[in-house]
Amino acid sequence: MRRMSAGEPRNNRIQRAVVQLILDRGLGPGAPLPTEAELMEDLGVSRNSVREALKALQALDIVEIRHGYGTYVGQASLTPLVDGLTFRTLTRHADDPGALAEILQVREVLEEGLIRRVATTVTEAELDRLEAVVTRMELAGRAGRPFPELDHQFHELLYVSLGNALVPQLLGAFWTVFRRVAGARGWTADPAPDVTVRRHRDIVTALRARDAAGAQQAMAVHFRGIEARAVRGSWGVG
Amino acid sequence: MRRMSAGEPRNNRIQRAVVQLILDRGLGPGAPLPTEAELMEDLGVSRNSVREALKALQALDIVEIRHGYGTYVGQASLTPLVDGLTFRTLTRHADDPGALAEILQVREVLEEGLIRRVATTVTEAELDRLEAVVTRMELAGRAGRPFPELDHQFHELLYVSLGNALVPQLLGAFWTVFRRVAGARGWTADPAPDVTVRRHRDIVTALRARDAAGAQQAMAVHFRGIEARAVRGSWGVG
DNA sequence: CGCAGGACGTAGGACGTCGTATCTCCTCAC
DNA sequence: GTGAGGAGATACGACGTCCTACGTCCTGCG
CATH class of the missing domain: 1.10.10.10 (Winged helix-like DNA-binding domain superfamily/Winged helix DNA-binding domain)
Structure with missing residues (x-):
């Protein structure tokens, strides 16, 4: 400060x-x-x-x-945070996955904690909309098209029932930073769309069963996938 | 965006x-x-x-x-986030506790999720330092002096073992926003210092026992206290 | 009555000038 | 020889004025 x-x-x-x-x-x-x-x-x-x-x-x-x-x-959005974090990540440790991992960890902790709360607040209508998004992911995946926007939409839709306007903005900011930095690094690979689709569906399924622990677990698994992708990408193995 | x-x-x-x-x-x-x-x-x-x-x-x-x-x-700190969130909170719902509650919820979810991880990473040396901070809180409390800075320091120290530089900055940002908005609203009351001290000590105790669930529970209780204070403050009852 | 073109208001951008803060280095006293 | 003080260089801070680009709204022509 x-x-x-x-x-x-x-x-x-x-x-x-x-x-x-x-x-x-x-x-x-x-x-x-x-x-x-x-x-x-x-x-x-x-x-x-x-x-x-x-x-x-x-x-x-x-x-x-x-x-x-x-x-x-103005809207007092989190755009400054996006710009600042993007710059920070890009400038510090230029080719070190650590900076991105930090952002990912924060997202992970946030989403794992939030999903538990969502399990008790989400409505059936919202679950239907989430399901629809996953279906569209599936279609896009089969057509061989990447679906970053649908992914973003899913995670944003997930938390509307909390009635907390800050949450989706914050997660959106982290998501955007992650995407931008990943893009600047070149590794735009969105591998194994079917796996991604399945993991998203698992989350919806657990939520529909009002299974907070299961939803959290599904989210954790989802993030393991993202982490693996990030590390692999930075190593240029993928 | x-x-x-x-x-x-x-x-x-x-x-x-x-x-x-x-x-x-x-x-x-x-x-x-x-x-x-x-x-x-x-x-x-x-x-x-x-x-x-x-x-x-x-x-x-x-x-x-x-x-x-x-x-x-520059340092690419989270100062812009602090300024933006402060403005946003001050301008939207001018006398509605909702805006502050949103920030508090994010902090809560973050800290509750992080403390679990800390339980497995924190070192004995760090626990000693945390204990020392709590002791200083106790002294300040008995002397009738408020100790916002020690509170901040405690929460910052708590997460160093994660090796994630973003976490303390992010929490610090939320903390600062909360404090600033609360100050602008007039309710600077820091009631019942002995209770606050006890809750912090409970966290350290649980961590020392490597009790992740207990630490998370203690953190949750801690936040219940902050929430109650915030709501009371905004209603002008306190 | 409808619409095209222009007047007007407002921000974008540029140039030149002076003021002020900070650092460097030289000088001079000791 | 050494160190404190000051002159000068460097670089940002602020101001005034001009012209341009963009949008709106009104007016006048068809």
């Missing part, structure tokens, strides 16, 4: 002022902010300074800038 | 170019970057554009700007 949003430098002051403005006025995502001209007048700074501050806030997805239209309150 | 690091706009192009430069040259945290003047020449853009791009990357802790000295590769 360095400074940020607690800084004495001029520019950070502007950032905090904009954030404070949003908070004070109770603005929600998508609400319009004052124009750059208004901000430079209200804060008594130049337009360049305003723009630099807005750019920084844009990088944090706290504001959204639309060219020729205006500045708006 | 919006755009960011995949954009066609001029400025994002500059950001990506800087990141690419770091990646290509294999620069690590603390390594010096070209000066703004060099960047504006290499990329064929104005200094303002360079500065806006660097400001954005600074917000992501991908670069670090030192006034009068130069620009350096």
Whole structure:
């Protein structure tokens, strides 16, 4: 933790002022902010300074800038986390699987813990939708097409019953980082689609039986598969 | 996921170019970057554009700007996540405990899952250090002083044996967000220090016995306490 | 009445200038 | 010879102004 949003430098002051403005006025995502001209007048700074501050806030997805239209309150998504983690993983240990393994472990712990809770909250309708996704995976697999998007969708759908908006975003962020780094490393192999399909189906089956321990176990097995793939990929054996 | 690091706009192009430069040259945290003047020449853009791009990357802790000295590769910490989550929590549901509860649930799931693994990896030396922290908590509690920093330290120390650098940073981020939002809400109450101390000690005791299930249970109890505190605080009953 | 084109507002980008912080290295006193 | 202090170089911080690109909305023509 360095400074940020607690800084004495001029520019950070502007950032905090904009954030404070949003908070004070109770603005929600998508609400319009004052124009750059208004901000430079209200804060008594130049337009360049305003723009630099807005750019920084844009990088944090706290504001959204639309060219020729205006500045708006952002979605405060986890995009910054994705960018930061991707960079971090790519830059540290350039060809060491360790950095990716760390992300994978966090995902694993999260999903294994969450799936237990899901077993008691998931609805039959959601299970049907999950089943449908798995079926589509199966079709894609038989057609020889990879299905990263379906995989993502599955894991996102899995946790809606928790009513926790942060969970799918966080998992989505880790998923995206993993995918991006894997892509940058070249090993895009999505091997053995039938195995992947089966493991996803096992999870749905356990959930349908309201078997928390079984679901957790199925999820653990699923992650063993991903881990094996990652390690193999980094070693260039696959 | 919006755009960011995949954009066609001029400025994002500059950001990506800087990141690419770091990646290509294999620069690590603390390594010096070209000066703004060099960047504006290499990329064929104005200094303002360079500065806006660097400001954005600074917000992501991908670069670090030192006034009068130069620009350096940043630590790629989770500071952006802290800022983003704090903003998100403060802006959405302004006086609803739900947003904080989401963060708490993620922390809970993470720590409960991690503590099981720790039970098999933690060393005696680490347990001694944890014990020492708890003792200091006890002393602070008896003196009537709150000990948020010791609490943080305890949870950070807990997971070093996993060898996963991401875990403590992630938990630290959630912890900081929680604390900051709680502070902004006014309910700084840290009630019943003796109970908190006992719960921490229970965790250490279970770990010392290599009792994974017991440690997880102790952690769960610990979080029940935090949750109760949070809800009470937001209702203004405490 | 409908739609195409232009006026207007707003952000994107560039250039030049001055201010300020930090480091380096030289000088001078001891 | 050594170390403290200051001059200068280097690099970021901030400002003002201009022009361009983009979107919206209104107006006027068909």
